[in-house]
Amino acid sequence: MRTVLICDDRRSVREGLTRVMSAVPGVQRIDCVATADELLTRYARQSADVVFVGTQRAVASGAEATRRLMSAHPQANVMVFGAPDDAGSIAAAIAGGARGYLRWDASRPELVAALAHSAVGAEAGTMPMQRTASPGASVNLTEREMQVLRGMSQGKSNGQIGRELYLSEDTVKTHARRLFRKLSAADRAQAVAQGFRCGLVS
Structure with missing residues (x-):
């Protein structure tokens, strides 16, 4: 029970x-x-x-x-x-x-x-509901993908991230989709959570 x-x-x-x-x-x-x-x-x-x-x-x-x-x-x-x-x-x-x-x-x-x-x-004694890659997985993000991920971890919208990086919002979305795929994440929250687990953001 x-x-x-x-x-x-x-x-x-x-x-x-x-x-x-x-x-x-x-x-x-x-x-x-x-x-x-x-x-x-x-x-x-x-x-x-x-x-x-x-x-x-x-x-x-x-x-x-x-x-x-x-x-x-x-x-x-x-x-x-x-x-x-x-x-x-x-x-x-x-x-x-x-x-x-x-x-x-x-x-x-x-x-x-x-x-x-x-x-x-x-x-x-395991980590349930971890619908992303394992913490020890090797994740190779490009510098631009890292910048987008850091912006997400700070709660910024795609538009805000784009303005800071001098990119269009569509370009930011493209980088986001790629980093989602690399992190096996379904959305921003899962991507940022996995970034914390892997030490990519802090």
């Missing part, structure tokens, strides 16, 4: 995730909190097999909640969920110890799969 702890400042999100996850076979208990302080208090009192932390609205607190929880409880199995264009905060949470990332608009099957994979990963 599995226990889940959800941390997000939006009541509707907490309730929505609870409804979906309560239907997953093997889930025994689902607890919800709204803030980082509540997360730390609840986890210390009663740990969970999988912790889901949202970054969609409370960007700083989501990443900070992950860092604080992992610092106090390194064994915690944390997953973050947020918007794909919120790459900086998701990457910061992963850099702080989160084991993986899930889009905030994930479908019901994706949520179920994330919970199942996270639970298996926690039991095996």
Whole structure:
């Protein structure tokens, strides 16, 4: 049986995730909190097999909640969920110890799969939901691709990156698609997260 702890400042999100996850076979208990302080208090009192932390609205607190929880409880199995264009905060949470990332608009099957994979990963001591290349993989990005990746890690739009590099937005998108492919990433958030794992950005 599995226990889940959800941390997000939006009541509707907490309730929505609870409804979906309560239907997953093997889930025994689902607890919800709204803030980082509540997360730390609840986890210390009663740990969970999988912790889901949202970054969609409370960007700083989501990443900070992950860092604080992992610092106090390194064994915690944390997953973050947020918007794909919120790459900086998701990457910061992963850099702080989160084991993986899930889009905030994930479908019901994706949520179920994330919970199942996270639970298996926690039991095996692995890094679940890592839908990118392995941390030790050799990634050869061009200098321009590196510049685009660094811009993404700073939360800049394609237009902003293009203006800084004197490139058209379409050219930036082309470099982005190439680095996504090299990093086995589906979107900006996954690319930046993988960049942190591989030491390409900091």
